[in-house]
Amino acid sequence: MLKKVLIANRGEIAVRIIRACHELGLDTVAVYSDVDRTALHVRRATEAYPIGPAPASESYLRADKLIDVARRSGADGIHPGYGFLSERAEFAEAVADAGLTFIGPPPAAIRAMGDKVRSRQAMIAAGVPVVPGTEVGLTDDEAIRVAPDVGFPLLVKASAGGGGKGMRRVDGPAALPATLEAARREAQKAFGDDTVYLERLVEGARHIEIQVMADQHGNVLHLGERECSLQRRHQKVVEECPSPAMTPELRERMGAAAVAAARAVGYHSVGTVEFLVDRDGRFYFLEMNTRLQVEHPITEIVTGVDLVKQMLRIAANRPLRLRQEDIEWNGHAIECRINAEDPYNHFLPSTGLITHVIEPTGPGVRVDSAIYEGAEIGLFYDPLLAKLIVGGPTRADAILRMRRALEEYRIMGVKTTLPLHQKIMDTTQFIAGTYDTGYLEDTFRIQHEIRTDLDGVAAIAAALLAHQLRGEVINRLAPAGGPSEWKQLGRRLGLRLP
Amino acid sequence: MLKKVLIANRGEIAVRIIRACHELGLDTVAVYSDVDRTALHVRRATEAYPIGPAPASESYLRADKLIDVARRSGADGIHPGYGFLSERAEFAEAVADAGLTFIGPPPAAIRAMGDKVRSRQAMIAAGVPVVPGTEVGLTDDEAIRVAPDVGFPLLVKASAGGGGKGMRRVDGPAALPATLEAARREAQKAFGDDTVYLERLVEGARHIEIQVMADQHGNVLHLGERECSLQRRHQKVVEECPSPAMTPELRERMGAAAVAAARAVGYHSVGTVEFLVDRDGRFYFLEMNTRLQVEHPITEIVTGVDLVKQMLRIAANRPLRLRQEDIEWNGHAIECRINAEDPYNHFLPSTGLITHVIEPTGPGVRVDSAIYEGAEIGLFYDPLLAKLIVGGPTRADAILRMRRALEEYRIMGVKTTLPLHQKIMDTTQFIAGTYDTGYLEDTFRIQHEIRTDLDGVAAIAAALLAHQLRGEVINRLAPAGGPSEWKQLGRRLGLRLP
Amino acid sequence: MKYVATVNHKDFGIDIDRPGEVVLDDVVRAADLRAIAGTQLYSLLLDNRSHEVFVERREGLYYVMISGEQFTVDVEDARLKQLKAMGGLAHEEHDSAVVSAPMPGLVVKVLVEAGDAVAEDQGLVILEAMKMENEIRSPRMGVVRSVGVSAGNTVNLGDVLVVVEPVPEAAP
């Protein structure tokens, strides 16, 4: 077994992994960039080492520094979390070359799945259904020629892409040349590789992914699906488990396909196979994420399996104790991703000092977070502040519980997507479970209308506060006055003046 | 079904009940004494009404005011929580007389179980084993005469007692007269009733209680046990489920006895039958708590049954959907009660302003709490600040998780029993599960010895801080000086000077 | 003190004189606002209804967040506002109240019809959502001008349910 694990990450996922390690009795090593010195993952880890300036390219993406810290600290394993170096085969190799355990899949599996085109070919060979499309990198001329066979609307996708980058929709032949050019430019810039391919756009589809888990002894199983169709700009916003669109029969078929996908690339560790599912229940392989997912907690709640602990055991070469028939799905879980973005202002990123946090607690509520009072939210890293996860016996119980938890959650100092989630939980599409991947961007609007029962309340609250301030001013500022007194006063009233 | 529920309580349990109501779509009505205006239960409820000055006798114990608020607010049910009026049969009657639903057992059952002597007789009649002892209220002379038959060590217990009040240990005949006097005085003061009786003290025993649940249609079932032997001054400190001393066979027998006890008094709602279990697995009825218990969450985690929602359904006259054979016990749960007491100073109550709270979160952690930054902890109510509850697949997982969660928990402004729990989780007796009801008071000592690996760390932390303060003083106070500057400085450094 | 608080172009006349009381558009309401020390949170009890409100004051405006709804409130001394307005029209209190669906749901029952006189807070429509029936009430006293839905309709958030117009005042 491992003894000391270096977590090559930051934020909530670093804290999540540290918790799992400590609960297994393992020591942990945190790494931090200059702006993360007092971050939660640094404070919760057994040890912590600086790795450079704030930009990730100079710190969290520096494989050499990470391996050096692992050596100096005596860590025997490295967990990459998600993002950063988690899907870089060369990093996994370098870790192994340094005589350390990479807590994730083998480099060959990362590599096989990291290339869209290669992975597509491997899936076709393994009998896993894929979306109709071209099979290899194309020149622009080739693409224009075969596009009608793929069918419109279609997507131009970057071979090296991910997270929606280098992905463009084309509705007809006329727009194709310009879109190809734009997609290539974006791909070149983001990944240093402008290879693209075409793929049919499956409209009204759901994005459903299957969690798989495999050991180093040839055992592979799946833990069912996560419904991830609620997306904005190809970023997941809300996830739930099970999917409202799922049947036991479809789960079995998709699970078998996901297991076949994992076996095809010699996978071990935990991983996720993403599918599009159309209105008729046909499913198509999209890609495999060869790492822990952001939304893994909802699977943990419904199956009772701790995925991070499983990763650690698998990396230590332990065989899985669970078999496919041991996996049961009980109840329902929902996750809301709380981002530092202003839902009332075009989701612009919000930065600043977190002045106060009240996290929801109580039955069935889990918060995976890395924010705290005094945390400075900047623009260097992704905007995910926390994940709010709830579980309940039924989907209705989970929705009502999520509403309750969202209502309790307070984050002050930056704008967050908490109000967005409150609105989503109230939509008929979410309540009925009838949303698809287009819903959030095409149909949903965060209402700017004022709830008539609350505008008067807001008016009264503001007027009372103005009155209190005025009273304070009259009573207290007669002798002294001046702006500093105002600040003192504001502090006393719990009000922060600009 | 109910529509609007008044919660005749405060603190964490009021918040817990409000959450359950909101998750069932019910409105809630909070009540508050003068010192509780901004308490969490007031802020989380749909509506809130003042009920008088801080002393409970002028507010939370005033049945007339509570019923009046229920009427004015249009509440159709009253949940009493625990403590306060929860086990007063007259209150349950008054609620019913006002045409409202009492969310708890029938008054006759409360009455039957509220009197120690009567309940003992009822249990003997129902075939439930009881501890050897005298059967009725005794004069001092009678008590002194029959004490040798009961056997020493014995307990002098108040007939109306609860929570350890009016309960005294006597090791031999010599100490009996003085102890009788003290017990009577305490009982008279606490309950207005100085009736006492004697009971054999079962040494080395465990305190194990069985959760029961009964509807108004004659269905009664049990949800297994909670191990509550870790007590100080007859107050539970840590509880776990299942009990390390339990076997499926013993659980079945104790469960059957608890069901018989509930049936004997015509019980409905949820309730708890407390037993002493001796080293040979013999068990004796102690008392029945005819209300929700503080430690109910550990049963919720292990059985998956939400006890507060069940109470609400039962009160609304719904039949239980669950049968005895549906109840399963999965995994292990532990609860630590976090009190405002100083474990390093004889557990003296600690009061003051909560300046900062960081609650543990993440997988398997639940916090039921009513504290918040800015909360004033006074002496009017009981010292329970929060309950930290964890669950895990095995007892070992749960202990490791509890350690992790305790390490994350920060409450600043008052002294708490968090360090006590950290020590308990490290004792061999807890880890081995071999403790009994005497362990915490007779054997356990919170070590005053300094961990040699940490005293140097403390020294360095203090020295660095002193050095920083000194540097700040030299740099900043040269021109101005004076105490206000010191304060400003302390604020900047996050240090609160006296 | 008389204040005018403006939310989304809607003016609320608010009179604060006695502790624990505000007069909102001539209706006396019990109101108690308390700061939660060390935060920008306030507990507001308004006719015993409990609201936890988050208030930020920036550039003379109050940004108020209640239950995930964000309101920008401009509070002015009523006398000053009046003085300012002297030059032109003073108030626009004769607006109709548009009652729209606060959530998507099923109209279970319509409680009023056009022409009915209604009191403030009187039930207008019962809307079912998430297995719960919600009574949508009139924000003001007045007369129902129009009803936009009938029982059995499904409505989306923001759909107009009922329009209540002020009672026509008798000529002075």
Next chain:
Amino acid sequence: MKYVATVNHKDFGIDIDRPGEVVLDDVVRAADLRAIAGTQLYSLLLDNRSHEVFVERREGLYYVMISGEQFTVDVEDARLKQLKAMGGLAHEEHDSAVVSAPMPGLVVKVLVEAGDAVAEDQGLVILEAMKMENEIRSPRMGVVRSVGVSAGNTVNLGDVLVVVEPVPEAAP
């Protein structure tokens, strides 16, 4: 700067000169202490070991909590400490202990009277607060010089209950 930090009668010589470094009993250690804004928490990295410490400063002493362990640290300028020690008696262990009420409450019983010899940790007064009886104990061995309360008294936080003075020492 040289400091002497005393924890439980144990002296640590701590030299702080260069940023990011302390010298503890002549061993150089990497040390970085950072305040968590708005709290009494500090993140201390000591030779890369991460400690979250809670520090309260009262009456010149530092109360440090690490991993549930509580330490009382007295930090003195090493030079001053040496100077003090020069004159003769450095410490003042001969003071009387003033036992004051750690909380407001009701005196239920007084267990000692003036002149009684008491052991360390022996009960002096029973104080009722939070519905519980609390035994207030002697912080030191000694003789009761005075008792300031009697049963039935209500006391406030800080009220003097009992003064215990050291046992008179035999002539040298």
